[in-house]
Amino acid sequence: MPYFRVTITDPDLGSDVQQAIAQGLTQLAVSALRKSGARTTVQINLVPVDSYFVDGQLLVGGLDAHVEGTITLGSTSAAERSVFLAKVHALLSDTLGPLPRAGVALYELSGESYGYNGITQFDHYSRAALATTQ
Numbered sequence: 001m002p003y004f005r006v007t008i009t010d011p012d013l014g015s016d017v018q019q020a021i022a023q024g025l026t027q028l029a030v031s032a033l034r035k036s037g038a039r040t041t042v043q044i045n046l047v048p049v050d051s052y053f054v055d056g057q058l059l060v061g062g063l064d065a066h067v068e069g070t071i072t073l074g075s076t077s078a079a080e081r082s083v084f085l086a087k088v089h090a091l092l093s094d095t096l097g098p099l100p101r102a103g104v105a106l107y108e109l110s111g112e113s114y115g116y117n118g119i120t121q122f123d124h125y126s127r128a129a130l131a132t133t134q
Contacts, residue, residue, distance in 0.1 A: 001036075001039045001040075001041075001049075001072070001114070001115065001116055001121060001124075002029045002035045002039070002040045002041070002069055002070065002071050003040075003041045003043070003069065003070045004025050004029070004034065004040070004041065004042045004043070004067055004068070004069040005043050005045065005067070005068045005069075006021060006025070006042065006043070006044045006045065006065060006067050007037070007045045007047055007066045007067075007068075008021075008044065008045070008046055008047070008063075008064075008065045008096070009047055009048070009049045009052045009059060009062065009064050009065070009081045010046060010049075010062075010063055010096075011045075011046045011047065011048050012046075016069065017095060017096070018044045018046075020095050021042070021044065021091065021092070021095055021096075022042040022044065024091040024095065025040075025042050025088065025091070026040045026042060026068070027086050028084055028088060028091065029069075029084075032078065032080055032083045032084040032087055033071065033075075033076050033080055033081070033084050034075075034080070034122070035071070035075075035092055037068075049062045049063075050127075052064060054100075054101060058087050058102070059101075060100070061100050062089040063096060063097070063099060064099050064100055064101055064102060065092050065096060065099055065102050065103075066102065066103045066104075066105075067083065067088055067102075067103070067104045067105070068105045068106075068107065069104075069105070069106045069107065070107045070108075070109055070114065071106060071107070071108055071109075071112060072108065072110075072114060072121045072125075073109055073110050074108070074111075075108075081106055084104075084106070085104045085106070088104045089102055089104060110122075111125065
């Protein structure tokens with residue numbers, strides 16, 4: 001159940017661009033991280049540039065983006081995560097143009113303490129494995 005939070009320093013970013021980023025992240029979750037698109041959530045936060053600081057100073061240039069994602073611990077390899085990070089950077093650059101510091105962070109959470117609809121990822125995968133053996 002990947003969850004991606006995207007912060008972009010453009011409060012007026014068009015819905016078509018936001019949609020392209022959401023679809024691109026979902027596709028990359030599927031292709032690079034082997035995740036289910038149906039279980040992938042993308043939240044886009046548009047913030048004013050005067051609330052975005054680098055080295056304690058307002059961002060120079062005005063536009064930047066940062067992606068934070070949560071995935072289940074041990075569900076991807078280091079190589080898959082590396083490919084994902086590179087492709088997310090390319091997606092942001094292709095969609096938004098050159099960015100001074102675009103960042104991506106993947107947080108891996110234990111399947112026993114991460115889930116949704118009241119079901120941990122551990123339980124989800126256990127039930128899925130049981131269903132395939134029956």
